[in-house]
Amino acid sequence: xxxxxxxxxxxxxxxxxSMTLQCAQDMNHEYMSWYRQDPGMGLRLxxxxxxxxxxxxxEVPNGYNVSRSTTEDFPLRLLSAAPSQTSxxxxxxxxxxxxxxxxxxxxxxxxx
Amino acid sequence: GEDVEQSLFLSVRExxxxxxxxxxxxxxxxxLYWYKQEPGAGLQLLTYIFSNMDMKQxxxxxxxxxxxxxxxxxxIADTQTGDSAIYFCAEGGGATNKLIFGTGTLLAVQP
Numbered sequence: 001x002x003x004x005x006x007x008x009x010x011x012x013x014x015x016x017x018s019m020t021l022q023c024a025q026d027m028n029h030e031y032m033s034w035y036r037q038d039p040g041m042g043l044r045l046x047x048x049x050x051x052x053x054x055x056x057x058x059e060v061p062n063g064y065n066v067s068r069s070t071t072e073d074f075p076l077r078l079l080s081a082a083p084s085q086t087s088x089x090x091x092x093x094x095x096x097x098x099x100x101x102x103x104x105x106x107x108x109x110x111x112x
Numbered sequence: 113g114e115d116v117e118q119s120l121f122l123s124v125r126e127x128x129x130x131x132x133x134x135x136x137x138x139x140x141x142x143x144l145y146w147y148k149q150e151p152g153a154g155l156q157l158l159t160y161i162f163s164n165m166d167m168k169q170x171x172x173x174x175x176x177x178x179x180x181x182x183x184x185x186x187x188i189a190d191t192q193t194g195d196s197a198i199y200f201c202a203e204g205g206g207a208t209n210k211l212i213f214g215t216g217t218l219l220a221v222q223p
Contacts, residue, residue, distance in 0.1 A: 042213045042215040043155075090154060099143075100157045106153075
């Protein structure tokens with residue numbers, strides 16, 4: 001049972017480049033979320049989805065897009081990378097809104 | 113909006129008990145969670161408590177919830193060096209259906 005799988009684990013981009021961070025889960029969970037983790041700020045919610053075809057914004061959505069065409073996949077797109085988006089990104093999934101989230105191992109992204 | 117606060121740092125000696133505290137603002141939260149993050153790793157769920165409970169015990173871990181004061185604590189008995197990590201408190205299941213995290217408490221265990 002793979003759980004939540006994030007790819008890539010590490011990435012370096014130049015300012016202005018675009019990129020998609022991949023997230024897949026094999027637990028048939030309806031809820032999926034993307035967080036970014038920055039020093040001293042904990043985890044901040046970027047976007048989330050409560051099911052296929054449904055997405056909504058979190059605390060810090062600017063500069064990011066998401067889509068949810070299948071239950072399993074929830075990719076995060078950076079349209080034009082900026083140095084302020086240098087962070088560690090975590091994807092998470094859960095069965096219901098009141099159940100614990102299962103986290104991936106994270107993607108460490110640096111924007112030069 | 114919702115907010116979750118934690119102290120940034122706690123240092124204890126091996127064998128002592130550790131108590132990590134957390135305060136939250138959303139009184140409609142259904143569940144409160146504790147996650148552990150070791151260096152370079154993702155978040156591992158340690159335990160969680162339903163909002164109508166006062167206490168939950170799971171081996172060396174004890175969670176206390178004071179709903180009136182919106183205060184949550186995690187007690188680790190017989191703290192070991194392997195417990196050194198960042199501990200995150202989180203609330204969820206409220207009206208927004210989102211999970212809100214605190215900034216994390218770095219627990220340093222001295223041998």
